[in-house]
Amino acid sequence: MLRGRMCFSLLTTFFTSHKRTLKCLPCLVVYPLLWYSISELGIYPAVDPLDSTSRMLSPHMLGEEHYNTARGVQKVLQNYKNLQDIIAILGMDELSEDDKLTVACARKIQRFLSQPFHVAEVFTGAPGKYVELKESVHSFQGVLDGKYDDLPEQSFCMVGGIEEVVTKAETISKEAAA
Structure with a gap:
């Protein structure tokens, strides 16, 4: 647990040691927290x-569809948490069918939140991807709606758009069949 809070501690130390920065902290629009x-x-x-x-996470700033999708993603991830x-005590088998679907959806969402960065190409060997915001919102809404329930969760990791997820899932199923 200590390692998970390391980044927050470093940021807190930085901000408290830099008084000028601390005064600007309420002005920030986004507060991302990184976890080990x-x-x-x-x-x-x-x-x-x-x-x-983010202070911008409101229907007035993002629009209804984007806001509702973002809140839907957060709700599924919170239910999974x-x-x-x-799950740790009893295992997946003891969950209701609805809870099993929630877990599967949340794990896909977690992996779909990963991004192949352009700056990381040198280290990973994988090309960076850029996905339009509208496509991202529609893709996450599709995951929430269950359109991609038949795809394995591995296919959602480090991909660009949802088409790449489908292609990766087909590749995984072909490799498993061979």
Whole structure:
């Protein structure tokens, strides 16, 4: 648990040691929090969408569709977080069917939040991807609606758009069949 809060501690130390910066902190629009536990899952950037916040996350700033999709993603991830103790003690088999769907959806969302960065191409060998905002919102709404329930969660990791997820899922199924 200590490692998970390391980034927050570093930021707190930085801001409290720089008085001028501390005065500007309320002016920030976005407060992203990075967690070591998320990076351990291989998800980069390791931003926690539940602990991070933005003053711009409102229907007036984003529009209804984007706002509702973002809140839907947060709700699914929060439900998954609430189920993790039960899963750790009793296992997945003891969950209701609805809870199993929530877990599957949340794990896909977690992985879909990963991004192949252009600046990381040198280190990963994978090309960076850029996805339009509107496409991202529609893709996440599709995951929430269950349109991609048949795809394996591995296909959602470090991809660009949802078409790439579908292509990666087809590749995974072909490799498994071979």
